[in-house]
Structures are given as C-alpha cells and as structure tokens.
Amino acid sequence: MLPFARVSVIGLGLIGSSILRAVREAMPTVHLTGHDGDAAVRETVRALDLCDDVTDTAGTSVTDADLVILCVPVGAMGEVAESIAADLPPEAIVSDVGSSKAGVAAALASALPNNAVVPAHPVAGTERSGPDAGFAALFHHRWCILTPVPGTPEAAVLRVTEFWKRLGAEVETMEPAHHDKVLAITSHLPHLIAYTIVGTASDLESVTQSEVIKYSAGGFRDFTRIAASDPTMWRDVFLTNKDAVLEMLQRFSEDLTALQRAIRWGDGDALFDLFTRTRAVRRSIIEQGQDDGRPDFGRSDH
Amino acid sequence: MLPFARVSVIGLGLIGSSILRAVREAMPTVHLTGHDGDAAVRETVRALDLCDDVTDTAGTSVTDADLVILCVPVGAMGEVAESIAADLPPEAIVSDVGSSKAGVAAALASALPNNAVVPAHPVAGTERSGPDAGFAALFHHRWCILTPVPGTPEAAVLRVTEFWKRLGAEVETMEPAHHDKVLAITSHLPHLIAYTIVGTASDLESVTQSEVIKYSAGGFRDFTRIAASDPTMWRDVFLTNKDAVLEMLQRFSEDLTALQRAIRWGDGDALFDLFTRTRAVRRSIIEQGQDDGRPDFGRSDH
Incomplete structure (x- = not known):
C-alpha cells in the first residue's frame, strides 16, 4: 500500500x-x-x-x-x-x-x-x-x-x-541536534571552506584570475563546483546551524594551524602521517557506494 | 619533424x-x-x-x-x-x-x-x-x-x-617563482585543506567515522578524493614550496576568520555576497574546458 x-x-x-x-x-x-x-x-x-x-x-x-x-x-x-x-x-x-x-x-x-x-x-x-x-x-x-x-x-x-x-x-x-553536528562536518564546513578558498583566489594581486582558471585542474576546480551552490540556501544553513558549524570550524582551524607549523618547521613526518591516514576514508566511501570510484571522478572518461 | x-x-x-x-x-x-x-x-x-x-x-x-x-x-x-x-x-x-x-x-x-x-x-x-x-x-x-x-x-x-x-x-x-605562487593557490592549498578536513573529521568524538562516511554526499566526499593523493609527492610539495604555501594559507585563514565572524554575528548579507561572487569562477572554468560541466561531476549519469 x-x-x-x-x-x-x-x-x-x-x-x-x-x-x-x-x-x-x-x-x-x-x-x-x-x-x-x-x-x-x-x-x-x-x-x-x-x-x-x-x-x-x-x-x-x-x-x-x-x-x-x-x-x-x-x-x-x-x-x-x-x-x-x-x-x-x-x-x-x-x-x-x-x-x-x-x-x-x-x-x-x-x-x-x-x-x-x-x-x-x-x-x-x-x-x-x-x-x-x-x-x-x-x-x-x-x-x-x-x-x-x-x-x-x-x-x-x-x-x-x-x-x-x-x-x-x-x-x-x-535527534535533530545530532543531525546538525554530523552535517556540520560532512556538508556545512566543506561548503564554507570551498566558498572561502574560491573567494581568496579571486582576491589575489600576485596571481591573475585568468591564471587561477587556467591551472585549476591541479585541485582548485573541485572546490569551485561546491562553491557554485545556491547562495540563499547556504546563507540560511550557516545562520541556522551556527553552533555546530562554529565548533567544527574551530577544530578545523586548529588542525590547519598544526599543519602550517609542520610546513614552516619542515616536519615532513607529520605531513606524511596525516596524508597516509586520510587515504582510508576515501576507500570506505567508495566501498559504501557513497561516491563514484573512478579516478578523478571519471573526468578522463569524457 | x-x-x-x-x-x-x-x-x-x-x-x-x-x-x-x-x-x-x-x-x-x-x-x-x-x-x-x-x-x-x-x-x-x-x-x-x-x-x-x-x-x-x-x-x-x-x-x-x-x-x-x-x-x-x-x-x-x-x-x-x-x-x-x-x-x-x-x-x-x-x-x-x-x-x-x-x-x-x-x-x-x-x-x-x-x-x-x-x-x-x-x-x-x-x-x-x-x-x-x-x-x-x-x-x-x-x-x-x-x-x-x-x-x-x-x-x-x-x-x-x-x-x-x-x-x-x-x-x-x-618564471619558477611565479609558477610556485600560482600553483600554491590552484593546487597546493586545496590539497592541504582537503587533507586537513578529512583529518579533522576522523578525529571527532561526537560524530562517528561511520556517520562521516554515510553522509559524505553532502560535500565532504569531494574532499576525500583529493586527500587520497600520493603522500610522498605531497609531503615534498609542501616542504619545497613553503613560502608560497604559507602566504596563501595566511590569506585563506584571514578570509575564513572573517566568515566565522559573519556566522557568529548573523551577518547574512556578508555570506550571501561571497556565495554569489564565487559562482562566476565555476562558469569560467567550464567555459575554458578545464572541467566537466555536468552537475555533480556527472555522478548521477552512472
């Protein structure tokens, strides 16, 4: 029925x-x-x-x-x-x-x-x-x-x-509150970061907008897709899930600062350890059918 | 010849x-x-x-x-x-x-x-x-x-x-030095950020790893692809392009802090303005053939 x-x-x-x-x-x-x-x-x-x-x-x-x-x-x-x-x-x-x-x-x-x-x-x-x-x-x-x-x-x-x-x-x-925490990390923070870096790239004086676009295949272009999402929808998401987003953002900023320090002091082991750990997450997402497993999102198939 | x-x-x-x-x-x-x-x-x-x-x-x-x-x-x-x-x-x-x-x-x-x-x-x-x-x-x-x-x-x-x-x-x-600045924003910083957020998500106590993977279609999964890149290659990139990466990272962090403040104080207009501005970059990348224009990277075609 x-x-x-x-x-x-x-x-x-x-x-x-x-x-x-x-x-x-x-x-x-x-x-x-x-x-x-x-x-x-x-x-x-x-x-x-x-x-x-x-x-x-x-x-x-x-x-x-x-x-x-x-x-x-x-x-x-x-x-x-x-x-x-x-x-x-x-x-x-x-x-x-x-x-x-x-x-x-x-x-x-x-x-x-x-x-x-x-x-x-x-x-x-x-x-x-x-x-x-x-x-x-x-x-x-x-x-x-x-x-x-x-x-x-x-x-x-x-x-x-x-x-x-x-x-x-x-x-x-x-629970609604738990949903908001989960989505803050799996969706809201990724969008906020993507919007930010596309904005940062647009504001540079030393690198032209044309260069940013030409060489975007190095990784940047992935972020521009997310940063092309609906502005009204996303403004409202951040305003209504403020606490969870700010908490995740604080953790992200701390982790980014730690990496910044590792780069500044040439701590290659710290970088290598993180970069190795993050590979496993991708495998799980593909195994669970939550993303297309073809390399580069299958772009080269077209 | x-x-x-x-x-x-x-x-x-x-x-x-x-x-x-x-x-x-x-x-x-x-x-x-x-x-x-x-x-x-x-x-x-x-x-x-x-x-x-x-x-x-x-x-x-x-x-x-x-x-x-x-x-x-x-x-x-x-x-x-x-x-x-x-x-x-x-x-x-x-x-x-x-x-x-x-x-x-x-x-x-x-x-x-x-x-x-x-x-x-x-x-x-x-x-x-x-x-x-x-x-x-x-x-x-x-x-x-x-x-x-x-x-x-x-x-x-x-x-x-x-x-x-x-x-x-x-x-x-x-010039080599200009190359390193351009790629710092179009490639190196995007990779650093992707590695960071995947690490941040892996370390949460309030959200399980299984939840991060299940709900990754909200945006996070895009970052995991980049964060699955070769660890040795990327460690070396950050160690050899330190100055340009640290400069771009500093600018990014400032911009992210400004957005953090806009979220905390409920400044919807600042969010909306940025989110509108970033849409145009995506259009240019697709027009110049540097990415596949199909929505969601054509995932739904499969």
Whole structure:
C-alpha cells in the first residue's frame, strides 16, 4: 500500500522538483500538487508537467494533501508553515528537506501545533538550482535522515520512512541536534571552506584570475563546483546551524594551524602521517557506494 | 619533424607511465626507455610493455637519450639528477614534471651544469598512484608550464614545448617563482585543506567515522578524493614550496576568520555576497574546458 495518496510540495527548485519527478516515477498513482513563490518557477513546472496541479498560493496546494513537504530555504520554513496553517487538513503529515534540523523542527512544530511534523533531510543535491536542474534519480542510494521531535506519532515516522524508501533512498532516524553536528562536518564546513578558498583566489594581486582558471585542474576546480551552490540556501544553513558549524570550524582551524607549523618547521613526518591516514576514508566511501570510484571522478572518461 | 628521437623517463608512477603511454600513441617511432627505483614497478611496466627498454639503473636508461624526464617526488629530484650525471650525453635536454619549480630548477641546474635544463609541470593528475594508474589521455587539454632558468637555450625550450603539444597539452612559460605562487593557490592549498578536513573529521568524538562516511554526499566526499593523493609527492610539495604555501594559507585563514565572524554575528548579507561572487569562477572554468560541466561531476549519469 502506498504511504500517501495526495502529496503537496512547496518550493519547486532542485530538490522539490526532483521529489515530484521521483514520485511520478516510483508512485505514479499519487496525486501531486506543487507551489512556488516565484511565478516564473511555477510556469516552468507547468511547462515541464511535473505534477497534477501547480497552485498560485501555498494554501491552495495543501487543502487535500495527506503529505506536505516544504522545500524552501531553511530560513523561510517558519513563515511558509504559517502561510499554510489555515488550509492544512489536521490529518496531514508535514515534512521538509532542510539541511539544518533543530531550528526547522522547532519552527514547524510551533507554526503547526495540530499536525504531525516529521522533519527530514535527504543528503543529496548538485551545485545546480531551479526546477530544470531536478531529476528523479537524485535520491537513489543516498541517505535521508528523519529527525522526529518528542511527541511525533510513530506511525507518521513510518509512513515518511516508507515514502523515502520508495524514492530509492535509505532512511536513518536521529535527534535533530545530532543531525546538525554530523552535517556540520560532512556538508556545512566543506561548503564554507570551498566558498572561502574560491573567494581568496579571486582576491589575489600576485596571481591573475585568468591564471587561477587556467591551472585549476591541479585541485582548485573541485572546490569551485561546491562553491557554485545556491547562495540563499547556504546563507540560511550557516545562520541556522551556527553552533555546530562554529565548533567544527574551530577544530578545523586548529588542525590547519598544526599543519602550517609542520610546513614552516619542515616536519615532513607529520605531513606524511596525516596524508597516509586520510587515504582510508576515501576507500570506505567508495566501498559504501557513497561516491563514484573512478579516478578523478571519471573526468578522463569524457 | 619529431622534437626528440630517444626519450628516457625516470620514475614510472602515474605521471611517468602516462608520458610513456602518450608518447607511444602520439609519436610511435620514438625510442622509449624507463627506469624506476622500485623493482616491482619496473616489473609492472615491463609486463604492461609501456616502453622499449626498462633498465635496472637510472644511468643506463639515459646513455642514448636526447630527452630525459624526471618523474620522481620533488624532494628526490636533486639526488636522481646526480645519479645520471655521469651517463648523460651532453646534448641531452633534461626536464621534469614536479609540482613546485624554484627548488627543482635550482637542484637540476646545480646537479647537471653541462646540460640544458627545462623544468616543466604538466598540471594534470588523478588521486591514483603507480604505473597501473596512468593513461595516454591524461594531458589532453591540460596546461603544461615550462619554467626555464636564465641561460637555457631558446631552442631547448621550443623542443620541449613541441613535445608537450604532441601529447595534447597546451604550453605556457613562466618564471619558477611565479609558477610556485600560482600553483600554491590552484593546487597546493586545496590539497592541504582537503587533507586537513578529512583529518579533522576522523578525529571527532561526537560524530562517528561511520556517520562521516554515510553522509559524505553532502560535500565532504569531494574532499576525500583529493586527500587520497600520493603522500610522498605531497609531503615534498609542501616542504619545497613553503613560502608560497604559507602566504596563501595566511590569506585563506584571514578570509575564513572573517566568515566565522559573519556566522557568529548573523551577518547574512556578508555570506550571501561571497556565495554569489564565487559562482562566476565555476562558469569560467567550464567555459575554458578545464572541467566537466555536468552537475555533480556527472555522478548521477552512472
């Protein structure tokens, strides 16, 4: 039996539009409605025929839904939740896809006290934005983390779990605060660092921008991909997961300072030891199917 | 006319073995000899039949060569150059592929005062090591930077230029010290940061290693690829390009501290401004053919 019959997606960018495509593919009988605050995005989704109905207001999109998924920047979650509160059927389950969870879980619970709220985070994405960038396979073999709050009915968690499994994801449940710590190191800090180094490279006087681009194959180009991610989404992530990001950043800075010292004093053994230790992590990620094992991301195959 | 008739490659890892393969493909009449200090590597190269002759000593490999390319870690360049000095024909041109150039250029010029030395750096590679990891197309559309020292005959530079163009590379010439600054930001600092964050993630108590691996698709996995690069090669790069790396690292740390402050004080505009600015760099890299433009490095195509 399908976990939900009528799904509404609010926010139709990369993630929201990928959910629409994935539901169409995996559960074609589900009735899908969608809304986005941007009229141009709504037009694109209508033209791409990604759902049964694209509504002009958020409220209209949820009136008959049994699952509502908010796919907006985490800083906008509370406001959007308030905007659907009056139209939301009491039996509808509300979920989201935000990259930070403690703040979002609190905002949703506070705005929608009469509904079951199951915050979720599918750990998947690309550097592209908008409804054109989505695709149905985005969640295949990726993890989706659910962070139910105290009082969430177990049945609601199980239905949302089943929903994500049908989209090809693997599902894990954890405390919102723990999620925010884990993602601070596996996602938020990597993005912050990538944005920083691309900024640093852009500001040099002794090396031209043209040189940075020409010789980027030495490693820099990998960072530019991450630093091309959606600015609004990432601003909100850092503002809403401040404590965990600052903690990880502090540890990273200490470790970087230790390496800086090793370079300054010519301590080759310290460098060699770290560089040897880090190889094993890559192997585990490939073994667990969380990345493509081809060298150089398979670039040379093209 | 071919720029060289008899090429010797010393050091048969990823880069050295790729040069052998690329020469075989682009200039099949060139006589190729090779040597590696590791007997197991020599056996592999013989079994793969990558060159006409694999010699057991470095000196034997260069006796008839008109081009010798040293493909060993930059810390070993001086020693290897000394080991071939007695056997090297005076008309042979000596080059290398090291990732830092000022120190290598000085070491080669000092060890081989009677030969034309044309230091080179093909800005290409993968995270893999060893002769099995090489492939002929590695240098296609990549830049190879030549850093001739004062007194290098122009004819020697032109012949090495022609050699790399035949392997599919584009060639640029610059001062060794400027090369080291450019590569410090486009290659060395990115590697240092990737090694650091993978180390930081491995040392956490509040987040398990298993969680780091499971949720790495959020961005971290990109860093692990770079942090799987050859430890000896990279130790030597940092020890030989100390000044430029420390300068770039200092700038990066300042920029990261500014972002840290913006996060702590909730300055969303500062974050948004940087995150918007960095998107353009990615576009330029793709437009200039220095990276694959498919989202997420084309991972979802597999």
